[in-house]
Amino acid sequence: VSDISLVDYIGVKEKYSKYLPHTAGRYQTVRFRKAGCPIVERLCNSMMMHGRNNGKKLMTVRIVKHAFEIIHLLSGENPVQVLVNAIINSGPREDSTRIGRAGTVRRQAVDVSPLRRVNQAIWLICTGAREAAFRNIKTIAECLADEIMNAAKGSSNS
Template identity: 40%
Template sequence: MTTEKAQIVEQKVYYFANVKIFDKWDPRGITVEDPGLIEYINLQPRAIPHSFGRAGAKRFGKKHYNLIERLANDLMVTGHVKDSRIHKKTSGRDTGKKQTTLRLIRKGFEIIEKKTKQNPVQVLVNAVTNTSPREETTRIRQGGIIVHKAVDVAPQRRLDTAIRFISHGAAQRCFKKRYTLPAALADEIIAASNYDTKTYSVSKKEETERVAQSAR
Protein backbone atom coordinates (compact mmCIF):
# COMPACT_ATOMS: atom_id res chain seq x y z
CA MET A 1 0.00 0.00 0.00
CA THR A 2 1.39 3.42 -0.97
CA THR A 3 2.11 6.17 1.55
CA GLU A 4 -0.60 8.41 0.08
CA LYS A 5 -3.27 5.73 0.49
CA ALA A 6 -2.19 5.07 4.06
CA GLN A 7 -2.43 8.79 4.80
CA ILE A 8 -6.02 8.86 3.52
CA VAL A 9 -6.96 6.13 5.99
CA GLU A 10 -5.13 7.91 8.83
CA GLN A 11 -6.90 11.22 8.09
CA LYS A 12 -10.27 9.60 8.75
CA VAL A 13 -9.39 8.71 12.34
CA TYR A 14 -6.88 11.29 13.55
CA TYR A 15 -9.43 13.44 15.36
CA PHE A 16 -10.55 10.49 17.51
CA ALA A 17 -7.02 9.42 18.38
CA ASN A 18 -7.80 8.35 21.95
CA VAL A 19 -10.96 6.38 21.19
CA LYS A 20 -11.05 2.71 20.24
CA ILE A 21 -13.81 0.68 18.64
CA PHE A 22 -15.74 -1.06 21.42
CA ASP A 23 -13.05 0.44 23.71
CA LYS A 24 -10.75 -2.41 22.65
CA TRP A 25 -9.51 -2.19 19.05
CA ASP A 26 -7.57 0.71 17.58
CA PRO A 27 -8.48 1.49 13.94
CA ARG A 28 -5.29 3.47 13.37
CA GLY A 29 -2.93 1.65 11.06
CA ILE A 30 -5.69 -0.32 9.35
CA THR A 31 -4.88 -0.72 5.65
CA VAL A 32 -7.36 -0.94 2.78
CA GLU A 33 -5.72 -2.72 -0.14
CA ASP A 34 -8.43 -1.87 -2.68
CA PRO A 35 -8.01 1.81 -3.74
CA GLY A 36 -11.61 1.95 -4.95
CA LEU A 37 -12.97 1.31 -1.44
CA ILE A 38 -10.70 3.58 0.60
CA GLU A 39 -13.05 6.57 0.51
CA TYR A 40 -16.08 4.45 1.43
CA ILE A 41 -14.78 2.31 4.29
CA ASN A 42 -15.37 4.51 7.32
CA LEU A 43 -13.18 3.60 10.29
CA GLN A 44 -13.98 6.41 12.70
CA PRO A 45 -13.25 4.98 16.14
CA ARG A 46 -16.32 4.90 18.35
CA ALA A 47 -16.73 3.16 21.67
CA ILE A 48 -20.25 2.27 20.51
CA PRO A 49 -20.59 2.40 16.69
CA HIS A 50 -24.13 3.79 16.67
CA SER A 51 -24.87 7.06 14.82
CA PHE A 52 -28.67 6.99 15.34
CA GLY A 53 -29.18 7.52 11.60
CA ARG A 54 -27.95 11.13 11.56
CA ALA A 55 -26.77 10.89 7.95
CA GLY A 56 -29.71 8.83 6.74
CA ALA A 57 -31.36 11.68 4.83
CA LYS A 58 -28.17 12.72 3.05
CA ARG A 59 -27.27 11.52 -0.41
CA PHE A 60 -24.73 8.71 -0.09
CA GLY A 61 -25.09 9.16 3.66
CA LYS A 62 -24.04 5.57 4.35
CA LYS A 63 -20.41 6.47 3.66
CA HIS A 64 -20.48 8.46 6.92
CA TYR A 65 -21.37 5.37 8.97
CA ASN A 66 -18.75 3.24 10.64
CA LEU A 67 -18.11 -0.09 8.90
CA ILE A 68 -19.07 -2.03 12.03
CA GLU A 69 -22.36 -0.13 12.29
CA ARG A 70 -23.16 -0.93 8.68
CA LEU A 71 -22.55 -4.60 9.41
CA ALA A 72 -24.88 -4.40 12.42
CA ASN A 73 -27.57 -2.70 10.32
CA ASP A 74 -27.42 -5.49 7.76
CA LEU A 75 -27.52 -8.25 10.38
CA MET A 76 -30.84 -6.98 11.70
CA VAL A 77 -32.52 -6.34 8.34
CA THR A 78 -35.97 -7.84 8.01
CA GLY A 79 -35.84 -10.39 5.23
CA HIS A 80 -34.64 -13.85 4.48
CA VAL A 81 -32.46 -16.04 2.33
CA LYS A 82 -34.53 -18.80 0.77
CA ASP A 83 -32.92 -22.17 0.21
CA SER A 84 -35.17 -25.11 -0.65
CA ARG A 85 -38.14 -23.03 0.53
CA ILE A 86 -36.65 -22.64 3.99
CA HIS A 87 -36.04 -19.20 5.45
CA LYS A 88 -32.40 -18.88 6.46
CA LYS A 89 -32.31 -15.28 7.64
CA THR A 90 -34.22 -13.27 10.20
CA SER A 91 -37.84 -12.66 9.32
CA GLY A 92 -38.36 -9.88 11.84
CA ARG A 93 -37.09 -11.17 15.18
CA ASP A 94 -33.83 -9.18 15.08
CA THR A 95 -35.24 -5.98 13.63
CA GLY A 96 -34.47 -2.93 15.76
CA LYS A 97 -32.33 -4.78 18.31
CA LYS A 98 -29.21 -2.81 17.54
CA GLN A 99 -27.53 -2.97 20.94
CA THR A 100 -28.01 -6.74 20.97
CA THR A 101 -26.54 -6.99 17.47
CA LEU A 102 -23.56 -4.83 18.42
CA ARG A 103 -22.89 -7.07 21.44
CA LEU A 104 -22.94 -10.12 19.16
CA ILE A 105 -20.48 -8.43 16.79
CA ARG A 106 -18.20 -7.59 19.71
CA LYS A 107 -18.21 -11.24 20.82
CA GLY A 108 -17.46 -12.25 17.25
CA PHE A 109 -14.52 -9.84 17.16
CA GLU A 110 -13.16 -11.37 20.36
CA ILE A 111 -13.29 -14.81 18.71
CA ILE A 112 -11.51 -13.45 15.62
CA GLU A 113 -8.78 -11.91 17.76
CA LYS A 114 -8.33 -15.17 19.67
CA LYS A 115 -8.11 -17.29 16.50
CA THR A 116 -6.01 -15.01 14.27
CA LYS A 117 -3.98 -12.97 16.80
CA GLN A 118 -4.78 -9.94 14.63
CA ASN A 119 -6.86 -6.80 14.96
CA PRO A 120 -10.39 -7.99 14.06
CA VAL A 121 -11.12 -4.65 12.36
CA GLN A 122 -8.30 -5.36 9.90
CA VAL A 123 -9.63 -8.88 9.34
CA LEU A 124 -13.11 -7.46 8.61
CA VAL A 125 -11.67 -4.91 6.16
CA ASN A 126 -9.81 -7.70 4.36
CA ALA A 127 -12.99 -9.78 4.22
CA VAL A 128 -15.01 -6.90 2.77
CA THR A 129 -12.31 -6.24 0.18
CA ASN A 130 -12.27 -9.89 -0.89
CA THR A 131 -16.06 -10.24 -1.18
CA SER A 132 -16.93 -7.01 -3.01
CA PRO A 133 -17.78 -7.77 -6.67
CA ARG A 134 -16.32 -5.50 -9.33
CA GLU A 135 -18.81 -6.44 -12.03
CA GLU A 136 -22.47 -7.45 -12.09
CA THR A 137 -25.43 -7.49 -14.49
CA THR A 138 -28.32 -5.11 -15.04
CA ARG A 139 -31.51 -5.57 -17.02
CA ILE A 140 -32.06 -3.51 -20.18
CA ARG A 141 -35.23 -3.60 -22.27
CA GLN A 142 -34.57 -3.91 -25.99
CA GLY A 143 -37.42 -4.22 -28.46
CA GLY A 144 -39.87 -5.65 -25.97
CA ILE A 145 -37.44 -8.14 -24.44
CA ILE A 146 -35.24 -7.86 -21.36
CA VAL A 147 -31.52 -8.38 -21.88
CA HIS A 148 -28.91 -8.77 -19.14
CA LYS A 149 -25.82 -6.61 -19.64
CA ALA A 150 -22.58 -6.58 -17.66
CA VAL A 151 -21.83 -3.32 -15.83
CA ASP A 152 -19.15 -2.08 -13.45
CA VAL A 153 -20.19 -1.83 -9.81
CA ALA A 154 -20.01 1.53 -8.02
CA PRO A 155 -17.73 1.55 -4.94
CA GLN A 156 -20.56 2.14 -2.47
CA ARG A 157 -22.62 -0.68 -3.96
CA ARG A 158 -19.55 -2.94 -3.85
CA LEU A 159 -19.29 -2.30 -0.12
CA ASP A 160 -23.03 -2.79 0.44
CA THR A 161 -22.96 -6.07 -1.46
CA ALA A 162 -19.92 -7.38 0.41
CA ILE A 163 -21.48 -6.63 3.81
CA ARG A 164 -24.71 -8.31 2.74
CA PHE A 165 -22.88 -11.42 1.56
CA ILE A 166 -21.02 -11.67 4.88
CA SER A 167 -24.16 -11.22 6.99
CA HIS A 168 -26.10 -13.76 4.92
CA GLY A 169 -23.20 -16.21 5.16
CA ALA A 170 -23.12 -15.87 8.95
CA ALA A 171 -26.89 -16.38 9.18
CA GLN A 172 -26.65 -19.45 6.98
CA ARG A 173 -23.88 -20.99 9.11
CA CYS A 174 -25.89 -20.89 12.33
CA PHE A 175 -29.37 -21.59 10.94
CA LYS A 176 -30.96 -24.49 12.89
CA LYS A 177 -27.57 -25.51 14.29
CA ARG A 178 -25.93 -25.55 17.71
CA TYR A 179 -23.77 -22.69 16.53
CA THR A 180 -23.96 -19.16 17.92
CA LEU A 181 -24.11 -16.10 15.68
CA PRO A 182 -20.85 -14.62 17.05
CA ALA A 183 -19.00 -17.85 16.22
CA ALA A 184 -20.64 -18.07 12.80
CA LEU A 185 -19.86 -14.42 12.04
CA ALA A 186 -16.25 -14.84 13.16
CA ASP A 187 -15.73 -17.93 11.00
CA GLU A 188 -17.35 -16.26 7.98
CA ILE A 189 -15.16 -13.15 8.31
CA ILE A 190 -11.97 -15.16 8.83
CA ALA A 191 -12.71 -17.41 5.84
CA ALA A 192 -13.57 -14.42 3.64
CA SER A 193 -10.38 -12.60 4.67
CA ASN A 194 -8.41 -15.66 3.54
CA TYR A 195 -10.43 -15.81 0.29
CA ASP A 196 -11.74 -19.28 0.99
CA THR A 197 -13.88 -20.09 -2.06
CA LYS A 198 -15.91 -22.62 -0.05
CA THR A 199 -17.41 -19.89 2.12
CA TYR A 200 -20.76 -18.32 1.22
CA SER A 201 -19.64 -14.71 0.78
CA VAL A 202 -16.69 -15.46 -1.50
CA SER A 203 -18.68 -17.95 -3.59
CA LYS A 204 -21.49 -15.39 -4.07
CA LYS A 205 -18.96 -12.76 -5.14
CA GLU A 206 -17.43 -15.11 -7.70
CA GLU A 207 -20.87 -16.18 -8.92
CA THR A 208 -21.87 -12.54 -9.46
CA GLU A 209 -18.73 -11.81 -11.47
CA ARG A 210 -19.05 -15.07 -13.43
CA VAL A 211 -22.62 -14.25 -14.48
CA ALA A 212 -21.53 -10.74 -15.49
CA GLN A 213 -18.67 -12.14 -17.56
CA SER A 214 -21.05 -14.44 -19.44
CA ALA A 215 -23.37 -11.46 -20.16
CA ARG A 216 -20.73 -9.35 -21.90
Protein backbone atom coordinates in the same frame (compact mmCIF):
# COMPACT_ATOMS: atom_id res chain seq x y z
CA VAL B 1 -7.82 -0.08 3.15
CA SER B 2 -5.76 -1.67 0.40
CA ASP B 3 -8.31 -1.26 -2.45
CA ILE B 4 -7.96 2.33 -3.66
CA SER B 5 -11.51 2.49 -5.05
CA LEU B 6 -13.08 1.69 -1.66
CA VAL B 7 -11.05 4.12 0.49
CA ASP B 8 -13.83 6.73 0.63
CA TYR B 9 -16.58 4.17 1.27
CA ILE B 10 -15.20 2.16 4.21
CA GLY B 11 -15.36 4.29 7.36
CA VAL B 12 -12.38 3.39 9.57
CA LYS B 13 -11.15 6.84 10.59
CA GLU B 14 -9.85 7.58 14.09
CA LYS B 15 -13.12 9.09 15.28
CA TYR B 16 -14.92 5.88 14.28
CA SER B 17 -12.66 3.56 16.25
CA LYS B 18 -14.90 3.55 19.29
CA TYR B 19 -15.76 0.39 21.15
CA LEU B 20 -19.53 0.88 20.85
CA PRO B 21 -20.66 0.97 17.22
CA HIS B 22 -23.71 3.18 17.74
CA THR B 23 -23.71 6.76 16.48
CA ALA B 24 -27.51 7.21 16.10
CA GLY B 25 -26.80 9.12 12.89
CA ARG B 26 -29.30 9.90 10.13
CA TYR B 27 -27.34 8.46 7.23
CA GLN B 28 -30.28 8.20 4.82
CA THR B 29 -31.09 11.93 4.56
CA VAL B 30 -28.46 12.81 1.94
CA ARG B 31 -27.18 10.70 -0.92
CA PHE B 32 -23.85 8.97 -0.13
CA ARG B 33 -23.94 10.01 3.53
CA LYS B 34 -23.97 6.38 4.66
CA ALA B 35 -20.50 6.05 3.12
CA GLY B 36 -19.28 8.03 6.15
CA CYS B 37 -20.93 5.66 8.63
CA PRO B 38 -18.43 3.57 10.63
CA ILE B 39 -18.02 0.18 8.96
CA VAL B 40 -18.54 -1.74 12.22
CA GLU B 41 -21.85 0.05 12.78
CA ARG B 42 -22.95 -0.79 9.24
CA LEU B 43 -22.19 -4.44 9.99
CA CYS B 44 -24.30 -4.22 13.17
CA ASN B 45 -27.18 -2.56 11.32
CA SER B 46 -27.08 -5.21 8.63
CA MET B 47 -27.26 -7.98 11.25
CA MET B 48 -30.64 -6.58 12.40
CA MET B 49 -32.58 -8.36 9.69
CA HIS B 50 -35.44 -10.82 9.52
CA GLY B 51 -38.50 -9.56 11.37
CA ARG B 52 -37.75 -11.11 14.74
CA ASN B 53 -34.43 -9.23 14.93
CA ASN B 54 -35.63 -5.82 13.71
CA GLY B 55 -34.64 -2.98 16.04
CA LYS B 56 -32.53 -5.13 18.37
CA LYS B 57 -29.31 -3.20 17.94
CA LEU B 58 -27.89 -3.99 21.37
CA MET B 59 -28.15 -7.68 20.53
CA THR B 60 -26.30 -7.23 17.24
CA VAL B 61 -23.65 -5.03 18.89
CA ARG B 62 -23.05 -7.84 21.38
CA ILE B 63 -22.86 -10.41 18.55
CA VAL B 64 -20.31 -8.33 16.63
CA LYS B 65 -18.28 -7.73 19.81
CA HIS B 66 -18.09 -11.48 20.52
CA ALA B 67 -17.24 -12.18 16.88
CA PHE B 68 -14.40 -9.64 16.99
CA GLU B 69 -13.06 -11.21 20.20
CA ILE B 70 -13.11 -14.64 18.52
CA ILE B 71 -11.32 -13.23 15.45
CA HIS B 72 -8.65 -11.63 17.65
CA LEU B 73 -8.11 -14.85 19.61
CA LEU B 74 -7.87 -17.05 16.50
CA SER B 75 -5.86 -14.80 14.19
CA GLY B 76 -4.11 -12.41 16.56
CA GLU B 77 -4.83 -9.53 14.17
CA ASN B 78 -6.91 -6.39 14.52
CA PRO B 79 -10.53 -7.54 13.92
CA VAL B 80 -11.48 -4.30 12.15
CA GLN B 81 -8.64 -4.82 9.67
CA VAL B 82 -9.82 -8.41 9.11
CA LEU B 83 -13.35 -7.07 8.49
CA VAL B 84 -12.05 -4.51 5.97
CA ASN B 85 -10.10 -7.23 4.12
CA ALA B 86 -13.22 -9.43 4.09
CA ILE B 87 -15.31 -6.60 2.61
CA ILE B 88 -12.70 -5.90 -0.06
CA ASN B 89 -12.52 -9.59 -1.02
CA SER B 90 -16.24 -10.37 -0.98
CA GLY B 91 -17.61 -7.34 -2.84
CA PRO B 92 -18.54 -8.07 -6.47
CA ARG B 93 -16.59 -6.16 -9.10
CA GLU B 94 -18.96 -6.85 -11.99
CA ASP B 95 -22.70 -7.37 -12.25
CA SER B 96 -25.36 -7.68 -14.92
CA THR B 97 -28.28 -5.36 -15.57
CA ARG B 98 -31.40 -5.66 -17.69
CA ILE B 99 -31.58 -3.67 -20.89
CA GLY B 100 -34.93 -3.78 -22.68
CA ARG B 101 -34.89 -3.11 -26.40
CA ALA B 102 -37.79 -3.61 -28.83
CA GLY B 103 -39.72 -5.84 -26.44
CA THR B 104 -36.81 -8.17 -25.67
CA VAL B 105 -34.76 -8.07 -22.49
CA ARG B 106 -31.00 -8.59 -22.60
CA ARG B 107 -28.54 -8.90 -19.75
CA GLN B 108 -25.64 -6.47 -20.00
CA ALA B 109 -22.42 -6.72 -17.95
CA VAL B 110 -21.67 -3.56 -15.96
CA ASP B 111 -19.09 -2.47 -13.40
CA VAL B 112 -20.28 -2.17 -9.79
CA SER B 113 -19.99 1.17 -8.00
CA PRO B 114 -17.77 1.22 -4.88
CA LEU B 115 -20.65 1.94 -2.48
CA ARG B 116 -22.69 -0.95 -3.87
CA ARG B 117 -19.63 -3.22 -3.56
CA VAL B 118 -19.39 -2.38 0.15
CA ASN B 119 -23.16 -2.73 0.65
CA GLN B 120 -23.31 -6.10 -1.06
CA ALA B 121 -20.21 -7.40 0.72
CA ILE B 122 -21.72 -6.56 4.13
CA TRP B 123 -25.05 -8.08 3.11
CA LEU B 124 -23.38 -11.29 1.86
CA ILE B 125 -21.30 -11.67 5.04
CA CYS B 126 -24.34 -11.18 7.31
CA THR B 127 -26.57 -13.48 5.25
CA GLY B 128 -23.93 -16.22 5.20
CA ALA B 129 -23.45 -16.00 8.97
CA ARG B 130 -27.22 -16.02 9.58
CA GLU B 131 -27.75 -19.08 7.37
CA ALA B 132 -24.79 -20.91 8.94
CA ALA B 133 -26.12 -20.33 12.47
CA PHE B 134 -29.69 -21.39 11.66
CA ARG B 135 -30.46 -24.84 13.16
CA ASN B 136 -26.85 -25.21 14.27
CA ILE B 137 -25.07 -25.68 17.59
CA LYS B 138 -22.66 -22.83 16.79
CA THR B 139 -23.70 -19.38 17.95
CA ILE B 140 -24.29 -16.54 15.50
CA ALA B 141 -21.13 -14.80 16.80
CA GLU B 142 -19.00 -17.87 16.00
CA CYS B 143 -20.56 -18.15 12.54
CA LEU B 144 -20.01 -14.43 11.89
CA ALA B 145 -16.37 -14.72 12.97
CA ASP B 146 -15.88 -17.74 10.67
CA GLU B 147 -17.55 -15.93 7.78
CA ILE B 148 -15.42 -12.79 8.20
CA MET B 149 -12.15 -14.74 8.56
CA ASN B 150 -12.89 -16.97 5.55
CA ALA B 151 -13.83 -13.95 3.44
CA ALA B 152 -10.66 -12.12 4.52
CA LYS B 153 -8.54 -15.12 3.50
CA GLY B 154 -10.40 -15.47 0.20
CA SER B 155 -11.47 -18.98 1.16
CA SER B 156 -14.25 -20.72 -0.76
CA ASN B 157 -15.94 -21.64 2.55
CA SER B 158 -17.28 -18.13 3.03
